[in-house]
Amino acid sequence: MLDVSKEEIIKQISQNEDVIFVGGTSEYIQGIKNELNDIDISVKNTEFLNKFGYVHKNFNNSLYGLSGNRGFIKTKNFIIDIFIDDKRPNYIIINGKKCETLDSMIELREKTLEYDLIKDDFFKKKNYNNLIRLKKWKQLQQ
Numbered sequence: 001m002l003d004v005s006k007e008e009i010i011k012q013i014s015q016n017e018d019v020i021f022v023g024g025t026s027e028y029i030q031g032i033k034n035e036l037n038d039i040d041i042s043v044k045n046t047e048f049l050n051k052f053g054y055v056h057k058n059f060n061n062s063l064y065g066l067s068g069n070r071g072f073i074k075t076k077n078f079i080i081d082i083f084i085d086d087k088r089p090n091y092i093i094i095n096g097k098k099c100e101t102l103d104s105m106i107e108l109r110e111k112t113l114e115y116d117l118i119k120d121d122f123f124k125k126k127n128y129n130n131l132i133r134l135k136k137w138k139q140l141q142q
Helices: 006-013 023-030 047-052 102-114 121-141
Strands: 039-043 056-059 069-074 079-084 091-094 097-100
Touching: 006 039, 006 047, 023 039, 023 097, 023 102, 047 069, 047 079, 102 121
Parallel strands: 039 079
Antiparallel strands: 056 069, 069 079, 091 097
16 A cells, blocks of 8 residues: 655646646645545546555445546555546645646535535535635625
């Protein structure tokens, strides 16, 4: 299992132009969050990720991804959470890294709540709290 820091993985993964950092990782890179639990990325193709570990793939029609096609890589200390999508979130470039925009993150959470895509109360509340935090951050930036 890979034993590298999250920051080193972000640096290495960002070298691939297909990668867009999404969710909590995008927030972390943009300074919205101070902590990084796992690494969230959106890609069209996962082949280049094999050098970081085995890519476990599945379909999950819930919570965040745009297509439901998901994957993850388990490292020694954290997970690389992979959203495999042809449709890409809007992004901005921060220090050479493509990061999902704040508006894109807000829109995805609003749609997820609006269409009641989350059946688990814990994740529904988490999504709602994330939405409120992102909206407050946006207001502070204006």
